[in-house]
Amino acid sequence: MASYFRVHEGLPTAYLVSYELITNVALIAAAIALGVSVRLRREARAQAERITALTAEAAVRQAREHAQDERVQLARDLHDVIGHTLSVVSVHAHVAEEAIGHDDGAARRAIGAIQSATSPALGELRGTVRVLRSDAGPSAPSPGLAGLGALVTSIREAGIAVELEQAVAEGGLSAPIEAAGYRIVQEALTNVLRHSGASAVQVRLVLEGERLRIEVRDDGRGGDAPAGHGITGMVERARLLGGTVRAGAQTGGGYLVQADLPGRLGA
The missing domain is CATH 3.30.565.10 (Histidine kinase-like ATPase, C-terminal domain)
Structure with missing residues (x-):
């Protein structure tokens, strides 16, 4: 618009084209480029924030899944250890009960077997309890x-x-x-x-x-x-x-x- 009115007022066209029009176009292009740059930076920042939020959410979900897997693994181990140990204890307790007063040697051997079975089981249970009490500890060692x-x-x-x-x-x-x-x-x-x-x-x-x-x-x-x-x-x-x-x-x-x-x- 400025160039139009200057031509209308009689200023030389060559001057307007070679200097003022080019300058005005350059300023307009710079303003557009600045606006595009600001918009792209805002979009990039928003995208980065979305990615950060999604990453954090995925990390939380993964941590929960890992914790659940750990709990299931501990439950399996407890089932196996306690189930096996109590089965052995039950068998030897019946042997000891029947042997008392008739075969004290067999009763003592049965009680010794109970002690042998329960000692390692108690060790595994203590290790499992330590893991459960720890905020972020290693898994309990398995045999x-x-x-x-x-x-x-x-x-x-x-x-x-x-x-x-x-x-x-x-x-x-x-x-x-x-x-x-x-x-x-x-x-x-x-x-x-x-x-x-x-x-x-x-x-x-x-x-x-x-x-x-x-x-x-x-x-x-x-x-x-x-x-x-x-x-x-x-x-x-x-x-x-x-x-x-x-x-x-x-x-x-x-x-x-x-x-x-x-x-x-x-x-």
């Missing part, structure tokens, strides 16, 4: 396959013949796989002790390629899967690690638990 010897001994002392075949080299498994393998065997043997009426059980662990195969087979009465959370816990443990568990009665009697786990996480 590995090295603990199977003591586990089998406790079952033998309860009057069940146990044959253990363990063909897994030391260090051949990831620690979580070892812990899961131990817990699966522990729960399977606890079910044998509680439900099967078996006199003998075979436990087999072998590393075939990159897969850990576990079998716990008893000569009991078979039947349907025992009620409770034991079988469910075994299945969940295996699934979380990329494995499977199958359990069922066998033709001709007995019960079989089979687990297939990766030897190492990611395998």
Whole structure:
């Protein structure tokens, strides 16, 4: 508009085009560029704030999911430890009750077996309590396959013949796989002790390629899967690690638990 009226007033067109018009256009372009820049900065700031909020929300959700996973894991461990220990204690308490006054030696051995079973269980429970009381502590340590010897001994002392075949080299498994393998065997043997009426059980662990195969087979009465959370816990443990568990009665009697786990996480 300024250029138009200046031309109308008689100013030279060359002057207006070469100087004033170019200057005015440059100023207008600068104002537009400044406005666009401010708008883009505001949008970028708003976008950054949205990303920060979403990131924080995702972190909170992930922390909650992790906490829930930890609680479920602790619940499984408590179920396995307490269930196995109380089953062993119950068997030996009955032995001691029947032996008192008739065979004091057998009664003392039964009480000694109870003490042997409860001592490590109390240690695991204390570790779990420490984890529960901690705001952000490491998970309670879980036993590995090295603990199977003591586990089998406790079952033998309860009057069940146990044959253990363990063909897994030391260090051949990831620690979580070892812990899961131990817990699966522990729960399977606890079910044998509680439900099967078996006199003998075979436990087999072998590393075939990159897969850990576990079998716990008893000569009991078979039947349907025992009620409770034991079988469910075994299945969940295996699934979380990329494995499977199958359990069922066998033709001709007995019960079989089979687990297939990766030897190492990611395998």
